[in-house]
């Protein structure tokens with residue numbers, strides 16, 4: 019049962035969330051809830067074509083609409099040198115199209131008007147003369163010699179963006195050549211979109227009299243956005259105040275800077291009035307960054323008894339019209355090199371080639387630490403193929419290959435140092451909770467009756483918490499994070515962090531971390547995020563990095579407070595500082611636990627009764643540069659049955675055992691796991707942004723882009739093992755993304771398991787009933 | 802937010818959360834925006850443009866409707882209830898309390914709509930089964946919670962409301 023925020027020693031307890039009382043009353047303050055005096059509305063005109071040359075734009079009709087204040091085109095922006103903006107991936111992206119459009123729904127013009135309706139009316143009246151060009155939708159076609167050139171702006175005259183590789187190609191090829199068993203699989207992870215229920219938006223409010231721009235924006239990374247905006251616009255950075263209000267879900271969608279943001283800022287600078295832009299659902303799904311679109315081939319070499327010898331991976335990454343991935347600078351394919359997963363591969367090699375196509379730009383890390391979902395899905399699928407080939411139980415093949423507890427810190431062949439884990443224990447916990455053997459027996463019985471029943475496993479390792487400054491930066495900015503704590507005279511605290519939650523519960527969990535360090539209760543600590551004028555600089559919330567980075571900063575800032583507080587406590591207790599000891603709740607005189615003072619007495623003294631010569635006040639800031647990433651892991655098991663008549667897959671049971679190190683709030687962790695599993699379920703069974711051959715987006719809204727409702731979403735069971743991170747200040751690893759990273763393979767492995775007696779080893783997601791039905795048909799399993 | 806009064810606008814009168822309110826609306830103005838922008842009640846959210854997400858759910862004469870798919874003028878002289886009206890005398894509605902107690906929300910964006918749908922469900926069916934709950938809220942998308950704790954919260958509230966019948 020959830021506990022009140024007034025509990026002492028709150029770390030590890032299911033404390034009820036502090037953000038909820040306002041949110042259940044409808045008193046959250048989301049972007050679109052902010053209405054400023056004199057505010058104007060912006061709407062965007064978008065291209066109906068995926069690839070076309072713009073011959074001309076006529077605005078006179080649009081200007082006739084009552085209430086229209088201004089219309090911006092790419093030509094206007096060109097004069098300001100703003101028609102292109104940098105992407106986080108180091109590419110550039112058109113703000114408003116000039117010359118040609120490169121994807122359907124691309125931004126072509128921006129209208130600002132007195133009302134939302136007037137802006138939209140005017141958008142309808144903008145006339146653009148397009149000359150359609152041949153669209154390129156398939157990334158493999160885009161790479162072919164003679165394919166139409168998409169990005170005429172680049173010096174390089176083809177559609178290839180980057181080649182990235184890691185590992186030892188020669189040693190891997192040699193090991194594969196000498197492996198008695200080799201399995202090879204082509205695995206596609208289709209294009210999906212995070213689609214939080216709240217779309218993206220912003221209000222740019224430039225005050226000509228002060229020169230200050232206040233920018234309200236749905237941002238998972240407000241400080242980074244301030245810096246990017248300063249660089250793009252030329253405004254001095256201290257005159258930009260970014261406020262990221264309550265966010266209605268992000269999942270990676272709200273990390274990048276979008277053309278609509280830039281246009282609203284330009285418009286506010288020109289008009290001196292606040293300009294609001296909130297995208298529609300169609301704009302959200304069809305234009306803001308997608309995720310995945312990875313086309314992967316993997317080969318595993320192994321001994322006859324299933325011990326892995328080598329892994330080789332080649333991937334084509336479709337980035338759409340612009341490489342707008344939000345990866346750390348040195349990682350064009352994100353942390354895809356976690357692809358060796360939980361297994362002790364002696365050698366491995368992976369390469370990724372990025373490609374332009376006439377599709378929306380991306381891709382973001384959708385509830386995922388930069389391409390980790392793709393990597394985990396791939397290895398967990400292909401290890402399954404190996405088990406099938408060798409006729410080994412999928413649990414057994416994993417046991418034979420797990421990195422063993424004594425191997426940590428483990429050096430992976432692709433360059434990572436895994437911090438900790440006990441993979442066998444995590445798997446055993448999942449198998450015991452389910453009674454795996456019993457489940458297999460049931461499966462055999464039901465199969466004997468002609469039922470299609472499958473059990474699938476996924477035992478993934480994640481890599482999160484980017485990251486150590488020697489390796490991780492975004493546009494050069496190191497990926498540390500920060501926390502500033504102030505203790506008021508009455509012993510209550512306010513803490514501000516460089517992260518920005520979107521539902522993860524930071525207002526509660528970070529308060530728990532700090533309260534636990536300082537002998538306070540969660541109720542005593544107010545957490546604030548998302549205001550760049552008050553919070554210390556940090557890189558934001560995505561990639562499960564908040565707990566590993568800002569969570570570390572929170573604990574260490576609190577410990578800094580405790581250092582000074584120890585001095586003050588010594589003064590109050592009239593003993594030497596070295597004779598003061600922290601007993602977990604109070605400062606006590608050594609050997610005399612009855613003589614103790616708590617944080618509230620110390621706090622008061624910090625302002626009223628200080629030791630001679632000490633600087634008044636009680637506050638601390640910590641910029642935490644983590645020494646390593648953290649490596650959460652999990653063991654997930656799915657049991658499914660397939661309807662022969664319809665091809666529909668029913669998830670009968672699903673258990674997720676996660677090991678995210680120290681757990682701050684079990685209730686919140688379970689909630690994160692439920693949510694991530696549901697998104698993983700959506701990815702496995704429902705969600706896909708498909709395009710037709712003309713580049714038309716076939717799923718630009720919630721009617722066609724299907725996300726799970728309460729009816730499809732299975733019931734989830736959860737469990738836990740705890741292997742703390744040895745280097746994190748409280749041993750926590752982060753969890754928000756594990757369930758989304760780990761679950762798709764479990765579902766698909768279960769479906770393959772159901773069909774493997776009939777020779778099926780691979781099926782392509784999303785597993786729409788019609789697709790499964792086609793597989794059934796092909797194998798004579800349905801009428 | 803309507804700054805112009807002309808013959809394209811209509812006066813719309815509603816009783817919202819028990820209070821009579823009036824505002825001008827273009828005939829095409831959606832009820833969701835009338836509630837949010839004209840009446841200033843921003844607890845009702847907008848998450849899509851295809852009547853799919855349910856974030857905008859309110860009660861119109863006690864029936865749950867997606868207010869993005871009703872015109873403001875259609876609500877003229879009708880009764881509307883929104884999330885802001887659930888609390889009585891500083892006491893949370895049992896559903897609000899249960900969502901809080903059971904971690905039935907994360908980002909909170911879907912929550913007002915989810916609550917209004919649940920209010921309507923429990924009015925009609927005070928003891929819903931898990932499957933009845935799941936079907937009742939299937940027009941309300943939540944991307945954060947995976948629904949498990951929402952179902953739990955609604956069940957919890959239904960039990961508590963049995964014990965001490967509360968006003969809605």
Ligand code: FES
Pocket residue numbers: 846847848849850851852853854855856857858867868869870
């Ligand atoms: S906003 Fe009304 S259903 Fe989505």
Ligand code: FES
Pocket residue numbers: 215266267521905906907908909910911912942943944945946
């Ligand atoms: S709590 Fe975020 S959408 Fe439901």
